[in-house]
Amino acid sequence: MLKQMIGDESKSRRLMSLLKKRGFLQPAFEAYGGVAGLYDYGPLGGRLRRKVMQKWLDHWISLGNIVEIDSPTITPEEVLKASGHIGAFNDYASECNSCNSIFRSDHLLEGFHPNPDSLEGDSLDKELGVHKITCPTCKKIDWLPAKPLNLMFSTTIGPSNIGRKAYMRPETAQGMFLQFPSIYRHFRKKLPFGAVQMGKGYRNEISPRQGMIRLREFNMAELEYFIDPLMKIEHDLGQWDSFKLKLIPDPEGNNSEEVLLTVSDAVEMGIIRHQTVGWFMIKTFELMAELGINSELIRFRQHEGDEMAHYATDCWDLEIFGGYGWIECVGIAYRGCYDLEAHQKSSNSNELKAWREFEEHITVEKNICSPIQSKIGPIFKDKCKIITDYLELLEEIPKEFPLKILNDGIEYIIEEDMVEIKEMKITQRGEWFTPHVIEPAFGIDRIIWHILEHSHKEIPKKDDENYTLLGLKTDVAPVDFTVYPLFEKDGMEILSKKLVEKIMSMKGINANYDGSKSIGRRYARGDEVGVPFAITVDHQSLEDNTITLRERDTQTQKRMSIEDLLEFVSEYK
RNA sequence: GCGGAUAUGGUGAAGUGGUUAUCACCUGAGGUUUCCAACCUCAUGUCGUGGGUUCGAUUCCCGCUAUCCGCACCA
Numbered sequence: 343m344l345k346q347m348i349g350d351e352s353k354s355r356r357l358m359s360l361l362k363k364r365g366f367l368q369p370a371f372e373a374y375g376g377v378a379g380l381y382d383y384g385p386l387g388g389r390l391r392r393k394v395m396q397k398w399l400d401h402w403i404s405l406g407n408i409v410e411i412d413s414p415t416i417t418p419e420e421v422l423k424a425s426g427h428i429g430a431f432n433d434y435a436s437e438c439n440s441c442n443s444i445f446r447s448d449h450l451l452e453g454f455h456p457n458p459d460s461l462e463g464d465s466l467d468k469e470l471g472v473h474k475i476t477c478p479t480c481k482k483i484d485w486l487p488a489k490p491l492n493l494m495f496s497t498t499i500g501p502s503n504i505g506r507k508a509y510m511r512p513e514t515a516q517g518m519f520l521q522f523p524s525i526y527r528h529f530r531k532k533l534p535f536g537a538v539q540m541g542k543g544y545r546n547e548i549s550p551r552q553g554m555i556r557l558r559e560f561n562m563a564e565l566e567y568f569i570d571p572l573m574k575i576e577h578d579l580g581q582w583d584s585f586k587l588k589l590i591p592d593p594e595g596n597n598s599e600e601v602l603l604t605v606s607d608a609v610e611m612g613i614i615r616h617q618t619v620g621w622f623m624i625k626t627f628e629l630m631a632e633l634g635i636n637s638e639l640i641r642f643r644q645h646e647g648d649e650m651a652h653y654a655t656d657c658w659d660l661e662i663f664g665g666y667g668w669i670e671c672v673g674i675a676y677r678g679c680y681d682l683e684a685h686q687k688s689s690n691s692n693e694l695k696a697w698r699e700f701e702e703h704i705t706v707e708k709n710i711c712s713p714i715q716s717k718i719g720p721i722f723k724d725k726c727k728i729i730t731d732y733l734e735l736l737e738e739i740p741k742e743f744p745l746k747i748l749n750d751g752i753e754y755i756i757e758e759d760m761v762e763i764k765e766m767k768i769t770q771r772g773e774w775f776t777p778h779v780i781e782p783a784f785g786i787d788r789i790i791w792h793i794l795e796h797s798h799k800e801i802p803k804k805d806d807e808n809y810t811l812l813g814l815k816t817d818v819a820p821v822d823f824t825v826y827p828l829f830e831k832d833g834m835e836i837l838s839k840k841l842v843e844k845i846m847s848m849k850g851i852n853a854n855y856d857g858s859k860s861i862g863r864r865y866a867r868g869d870e871v872g873v874p875f876a877i878t879v880d881h882q883s884l885e886d887n888t889i890t891l892r893e894r895d896t897q898t899q900k901r902m903s904i905e906d907l908l909e910f911v912s913e914y915k
Numbered sequence: 916g917c918g919g920a921u922a923u924g925g926u927g928a929a930g931u932g933g934u935u936a937u938c939a940c941c942u943g944a945g946g947u948u949u950c951c952a953a954c955c956u957c958a959u960g961u962c963g964u965g966g967g968u969u970c971g972a973u974u975c976c977c978g979c980u981a982u983c984c985g986c987a988c989c990a
Contacts, residue, residue, distance in 0.1 A: 343971095356927095360926085362925080363927095363941075364925095364926095368984085369981075372963090372981090375963065375964060375981060376980070376981050377980085377981085378980090378981065378982085493988095493989080506922080512990095513990095545989080545990075547988080547989065547990095548916070548987085548988050548989075551983090553982095555990095556990080588951085659990085669990095670990060673990075738978085785990075788990090805950090807952080809951095826950090828948095828949065829948075843981085858942090858944095858948090860951085860954090861948095861949095861950045862950070862951035862952055862953080862955090864951085864952090866951070869951095870952095876951095880949070880950075881949065882949095890950080892950085898951075912921060
């Protein structure tokens with residue numbers, strides 16, 4: 343029922359017209375014909391976006407161990423090679439010369455090659471020939487050479503002939519991984535902690551469709567939560583036992599049915615494999631509801647093995663139902679140590695680790711055989727290092743001297759007086775390890791779209807027309823109050839403008855003045871863009887300093903003094 | 916990228932090989948109006964883009980761009 347209402351396609355179209363008409367959203371660069379996959383947020387949309395992002399930020403920052411960082415969108419190629427995006431976002435496509443159909447080359451080879459994803463252009467062409475793969479559309483074998491489908495926007499840092507190859511980031515996460523050392527110091531080297539980043543991400547989609555759902559440039563908000571995999575973190579999941587989440591575990595596995603479970607049960611049963619993942623799922627669910635997403639229309643879908651992105655070991659998508667069906671709007675992934683380790687290897691940095699102090703320090707007593715530099719120096723000269731390295735690696739003290747070492751075909755003889763047997767006490771207080779990461783990644787534009795869809799109400803009126811209303815939550819509504827003089831005369835307009843000024847001077851609160859056309863129409867105008875409260879100044883206001891406050895959702899009005907109103911406004915939210 | 920459909924004020928639509936392109940809503944100004952899209956007068960604003968055919972193209976043809984639907988692709 344609800345799904346039918348929300349899923350109505352023509353309703354989505356009417357919403358899009360409304361959003362364009364009233365300055366929420368519109369295709370970008372329309373004067374130049376527009377560009378698919380690029381959208382503008384207008385005067386109201388811009389503020390809506392800002393408020394959604396602020397709410398998102400507040401939600402996570404308030405946890406206390408989360409900080410916000412920011413990093414560039416232009417990203418050197420090496421970073422994305424290390425992260426695995428070059429490869430994962432660089433698939434090959436083969437075109438059929440006969441009917442011009444295009445397919446992912448590796449998908450064509452599915453079942454004919456153990457790991458078609460790993461193949462490059464030439465070998466893909468060879469394999470297509472060897473296995474006599476026919477075109478799924480026209481059944482012919484006439485493939486053009488496979489071409490890389492690069493889904494990242496490429497650019498050059500510096501003049502293009504000598505510059506460094508770079509891409510516009512496809513996600514914000516890498517910036518946070520590379521800032522790990524600084525965040526680690528900020529938190530005084532104590533896990534767990536997290537960092538968030540909000541910003542633009544870019545994917546050069548082959549064919550963006552579905553309006554705001556698949557964009558080429560989009561607003562992302564990601565959180566990287568760094569944990570010690572050996573440290574037991576206890577979250578109080580029981581506090582959410584009154585909510586049941588709609589889960590679709592392991593769609594390919596045995597339990598692909600939708601199940602309703604509390605978070606704590608799902609974690610207990612092992613359906614959600616990690617407690618912290620479960621905790622982020624419920625925190626995310628909570629945030630979505632606060633933003634105005636209908637919680638009946640939210641579900642979590644677990645990634646099946648081969649769908650999982652190249653880094654994830656457990657991944658849940660939060661999907662929201664709207665006019666386009668179930669759409670993934672948040673991905674919550676347990677990324678293990680993949681990213682930090684990949685950057686360690688590729689950059690040779692040893693700062694992407696954390697220190698784990700042992701509960702009990704381990705002391706090992708050991709005898710070592712240490713070279714006496716003043717003796718071996720004059721004898722071995724520049725070959726000294728070979729001797730030192732060898733002795734350092736010795737597990738036990740040699741039983742006999744002289745000791746013969748063979749290196750590079752040359753024999754070195756170490757006499758007993760060249761070394762000193764030392765007794766060492768080595769205390770191991772802890773160890774270095776690579777933290778694991780849990781990443782909730784949000785597609786802000788998709789969320790905004792669904793906030794708008796879920797709040798878009800069309801109420802049948804007595805006559806033919808519908809009454810259109812955006813039931814936006816006060817937290818995200820672009821305009822908080824509109825002040826209406828009942829008529830623009832007798833001083834009502836002056837008092838109204840004064841009120842607007844007063845309200846606007848309060849921090850973070852936005853008020854509009856609207857004095858044209860009949861009062862009913864003005865209420866309708868406000869309702870249409872989701873203004874939660876209307877303040878009306880009438881003749882009585884001029885006499886006794888009272889106004890009426892009208893609530894958008896109930897259309898009920900209350901008369902109150904301006905003093906009480908201003909107090910209400912100041913406590914608003 | 917392929918196939919199909921579409922592109923007319925801010926929105927939604929009508930229409931035409933020929934003088935000044937139509938309507939509703941919206942928007943603005945004035946009037947009227949004592950609380951839920953009322954009314955009156957006036958005003959602003961449109962044929963996606965490039966080319967072709969033609970004396971003349973918003974209309975016919977072709978390319979491009981965009982949108983929608985299917986295929987493919989994709990977080």
